[in-house]
Amino acid sequence: xxxxxxxxxxxxxxxxxxxxxxxxxxxxxxxxxxxxxxxxxxxxxxxxxxxxxxxxxxxxxxxxxxxxxxxxxxxxxxxxxxxxxxxxxxxxxxxxxxxxxxxxxxxxxxxxxxxxxxxxxxxxxxxxxxxxxxxxxxxxxxxxxxxxxxxxxxxxxxxxxxxxxxxxxxxxxxxxxxxxxxxxxxxxxxxxxxxxxxxxxxxxxxxxxxxxxxxxxxxxxxxxxxxxxxxxxxxxxxxxxxxxxxxxxxxxxxxxxxxxxxxxxxxxxxxxxxxxxxxxxxxxxxxxxxxxxxxxxxxxxxxxxxxxxxxxxxxxxxxxxxxxxxxxxxxxxxxxxxxxxxxxxxxxxxxxxxxxxxxxxxxxxxxxxxxxxxxxxxxxxxxxxxxxxxxxxxxxxxxxxxxxxxxxxxxxxxxxxxxxxxxxxxxxxxxxxxxxxxxxxxxxxxxxxxxxxxxxxxxxxxxxxxxxxxxxxxxxxxxxxxxxxxxxxxx
Amino acid sequence: xxxxxxxxxxxxxxxxxxxxxxxxxxxxxxxxxxxxxxxxxxxxxxxxxxxxxxxxxxxxxxxxxxxxxxxxxxxxxxxxxxxxxxxxxxxxxxxxxxxxxxxxxxxxxxxxxxxxxxxxxxxxxxxxxxxxxxxxxxxxxxxxxxxxxxxxxxxxxxxxxxxxxxxxxxxxxxxxxxxxxxxxxxxxxxxxxxxxxxxxxxxxxxxxxxxxxxxxxxxxxxxxxxxxxxxxxxxxxxxxxxxxxxxxxxxxxxxxxxxxxxxxxxxxxxxxxxxxxxxxxxxxxxxxxxxxxxxxxxxxxxxxxxxxxxxxxxxxxxxxxxxxxxxxxxxxxxxxxxxxxxxxxxxxxxxxxxxxxxxxxxxxxxxxxxxxxxxxxxxxxxxxxxxxxxxxxxxxxxxxxxxxxxxxxxxxxxxxxxxxxxxxxxxxxxxxxxxxxxxxxxxxxxxxxxxxxxxxxxxxxxxxxxxxxxxxxxxxxxxx
Numbered sequence: 001x002x003x004x005x006x007x008x009x010x011x012x013x014x015x016x017x018x019x020x021x022x023x024x025x026x027x028x029x030x031x032x033x034x035x036x037x038x039x040x041x042x043x044x045x046x047x048x049x050x051x052x053x054x055x056x057x058x059x060x061x062x063x064x065x066x067x068x069x070x071x072x073x074x075x076x077x078x079x080x081x082x083x084x085x086x087x088x089x090x091x092x093x094x095x096x097x098x099x100x101x102x103x104x105x106x107x108x109x110x111x112x113x114x115x116x117x118x119x120x121x122x123x124x125x126x127x128x129x130x131x132x133x134x135x136x137x138x139x140x141x142x143x144x145x146x147x148x149x150x151x152x153x154x155x156x157x158x159x160x161x162x163x164x165x166x167x168x169x170x171x172x173x174x175x176x177x178x179x180x181x182x183x184x185x186x187x188x189x190x191x192x193x194x195x196x197x198x199x200x201x202x203x204x205x206x207x208x209x210x211x212x213x214x215x216x217x218x219x220x221x222x223x224x225x226x227x228x229x230x231x232x233x234x235x236x237x238x239x240x241x242x243x244x245x246x247x248x249x250x251x252x253x254x255x256x257x258x259x260x261x262x263x264x265x266x267x268x269x270x271x272x273x274x275x276x277x278x279x280x281x282x283x284x285x286x287x288x289x290x291x292x293x294x295x296x297x298x299x300x301x302x303x304x305x306x307x308x309x310x311x312x313x314x315x316x317x318x319x320x321x322x323x324x325x326x327x328x329x330x331x332x333x334x335x336x337x338x339x340x341x342x343x344x345x346x347x348x349x350x351x352x353x354x355x356x357x358x359x360x361x362x363x364x365x366x367x368x369x370x371x372x373x374x375x376x377x378x379x380x381x382x383x384x385x386x387x388x389x390x391x392x393x394x395x396x397x398x399x400x401x402x403x404x405x406x407x408x409x410x411x412x413x414x415x416x417x418x419x420x421x422x423x424x425x426x427x428x429x430x431x432x433x434x435x436x437x438x439x440x441x442x443x444x445x446x447x448x449x450x451x452x453x454x455x456x457x458x459x460x461x462x463x464x465x466x467x468x469x470x471x472x473x474x475x476x477x478x479x480x481x482x483x484x485x486x487x488x489x490x491x
Numbered sequence: 492x493x494x495x496x497x498x499x500x501x502x503x504x505x506x507x508x509x510x511x512x513x514x515x516x517x518x519x520x521x522x523x524x525x526x527x528x529x530x531x532x533x534x535x536x537x538x539x540x541x542x543x544x545x546x547x548x549x550x551x552x553x554x555x556x557x558x559x560x561x562x563x564x565x566x567x568x569x570x571x572x573x574x575x576x577x578x579x580x581x582x583x584x585x586x587x588x589x590x591x592x593x594x595x596x597x598x599x600x601x602x603x604x605x606x607x608x609x610x611x612x613x614x615x616x617x618x619x620x621x622x623x624x625x626x627x628x629x630x631x632x633x634x635x636x637x638x639x640x641x642x643x644x645x646x647x648x649x650x651x652x653x654x655x656x657x658x659x660x661x662x663x664x665x666x667x668x669x670x671x672x673x674x675x676x677x678x679x680x681x682x683x684x685x686x687x688x689x690x691x692x693x694x695x696x697x698x699x700x701x702x703x704x705x706x707x708x709x710x711x712x713x714x715x716x717x718x719x720x721x722x723x724x725x726x727x728x729x730x731x732x733x734x735x736x737x738x739x740x741x742x743x744x745x746x747x748x749x750x751x752x753x754x755x756x757x758x759x760x761x762x763x764x765x766x767x768x769x770x771x772x773x774x775x776x777x778x779x780x781x782x783x784x785x786x787x788x789x790x791x792x793x794x795x796x797x798x799x800x801x802x803x804x805x806x807x808x809x810x811x812x813x814x815x816x817x818x819x820x821x822x823x824x825x826x827x828x829x830x831x832x833x834x835x836x837x838x839x840x841x842x843x844x845x846x847x848x849x850x851x852x853x854x855x856x857x858x859x860x861x862x863x864x865x866x867x868x869x870x871x872x873x874x875x876x877x878x879x880x881x882x883x884x885x886x887x888x889x890x891x892x893x894x895x896x897x898x899x900x901x902x903x904x905x906x907x908x909x910x911x912x913x914x915x916x917x918x919x920x921x922x923x924x925x926x927x928x929x930x931x932x933x934x935x936x937x938x939x940x941x942x943x944x945x946x947x948x949x950x951x952x953x954x955x956x957x958x959x960x961x962x963x964x965x966x967x968x969x970x971x
Binding site: 370 | 540541542544547575584766774
């Protein structure tokens, strides 16, 4: 298996008949089999993937390709509903659920000829930042610290999606990001993770966590691949009322790493004494690099940044408490028998949901309750508006904003803080972007003293994904990050 | 009767009407809404709240709601918001109902009703759109409840009145009026039996001069009879409680259609905390000025306007006009018949004879066996003196049975009227000559015998003589 595989390089290999889709798919299925210890996949679509690959090879023979990328296998977060393939949201309550419909995003992938290898592990209902809340157990980060053999978290909630790309269990994957669930695991695994603007990608058919924040996006090895996958999955969908009619661009074709004359903002509120020195160093270096490449570095202020996390942990659970009400044992999913309706509800939901999900349902129910609604939910919405206007002001001055993706690099699974609030801090740099509905990308910049990847985050104004990808491409080209994890699981 | 019962008490009544929007598809999905279909045959992924499904507003339902708002003389809100009303129930698949809470699509308005004391304005607080829930079937299995989701997601308009009604009669008039307006607009079929229109009634009582009493809400009344009975029962119950020195608890009550009683369903303390919040799956609904204007222009003539016109054009009494406009089909039927005919005669024949036939046959006017054209022909023959009123009744009945036209029956049966004065004079002479005793008695002051002579003359003519001419001639001869 060559580490240099990307969507772009595989498209070329397929085009030149250097490899068939079936061979490629088999190779990845073998990697998945050998990488079982990483626990990336909840469901492996062995047979279906091979059948689909054969069909793709036939299309190639008959010159009837769906796209340049026809026949490339990818991995899909187990939050996207996939027709005939178990879709669990990594929850016990949906552990037996097989949709008879296909999400818009995965349908778009199918329309481009991409092949699904299976469904990737994640935090239960995408609630978590370490992948530990999955009913199917933690995903292991392919990376290990030079100082220890202990397993590290891959980040979350799209932990399986990030780890699978990082460990070559797929070349690219789909994730979802509600408060950092694409960017944070991308940062922890040395991959590229893109969260598009709210409304850029359809939410139809994706198990909902927090509807006003959820957005699907790609996790890839390169910025180019992120652009390719975004081209495939994005666009208006009339089945999603919040989907934007804003025309999408041809992100890959228009990718242009020239950043001369651009202004890049460094928000002072993201600075912290607690930030690891290596992360601070990467952030500073990257700013200098952009300056060298022709951009102007501007100090900016996003004054309400520190209020983002508390606001997020009111809004997201509030929406989740309502979104998860449908898992009641009546129509699909787990049902635990009870003496009457209420008893059935209680038993089903007690058994079906894990602790973190229950915690958030309780928080969400509380903040929406009469008497508390104004003090919590309305106040949080006001903060959300203030955060949005922070960014509106900032983008009057700059083209893009550069920050670290996460306050730390990957940590040991065993060392995950038991205090949930401590855990919520993992998302401190990513959450404001969701609240403001903006596009953000995490790209690997360097490895720290423990040889663990450090991710940096770029943010642009709404629907300026092209600019976002262009700046990311500029950094990627300049630093040429090529670290890969040692494949300890093969030994 | 009711007035006696509540003597010395004020009744305060407010009503929430749940009207099913007349629409081929549901509020947020494209599933059909046909009544009486096989259980769970009209259910989309959205209606069943499958994971990842999202609602998309049905524009036609919005149009219907705005039209209804215009018909209720109400303010149309250019921005409204759909909220989630959260509660668990087996027939509520999402675990929440999408409704409108703080920002409804239609604001304040009013309707006018006829009361014993003349016209009365009843305030409308708001109209909002919401989804219906499914239906729970408790009688299909001893151990399980079955759920039919055909209704799940159907668009309802909830029309909330102000507490402006003070008798069960006013309450019924109000519901009738709203129903009639919606039917004229075509925004709700108003079919109460099928549940297309239901009412929740809020009732409280108080002594004049005292502050308002505690109200109870009686849920889900689906006929005028039940609305009336529920209000009467509830008012009596509350008055009795107060007179016994007890207090009325604020609660939701159910009406038992068998016993005619209401019973407690849940108290205020047990009320759900619905945790309303704006549905993040739907953007705020904004309406364009021009679009609203376009709808305003498309609104047909409504009952109040038609009534005014009928009174003006045809000199109808307010009472008759009211009966005619209470229903769109009736007013259309009436206007068809009355064109170029005597309005008084037409009114009598529509609201009197035709209605009594329809009542007897338990038919609505849309299914009338006599078309407006046929009734017009009958009226023409009365007007030109060809047949008498009495004969016309017979002809109408015959028309009903045979489906034949009036003229055809008149010709066939020879029921045409004798209007020839000479012919009638010989009949009258015949009667008077054969009854000299009675003529004598009449002339001595026994006025009542006049009817006897008329009757005899009519009998002699086999009912065909024009009664007016018979009357005139007998009067003339006897006074000689």
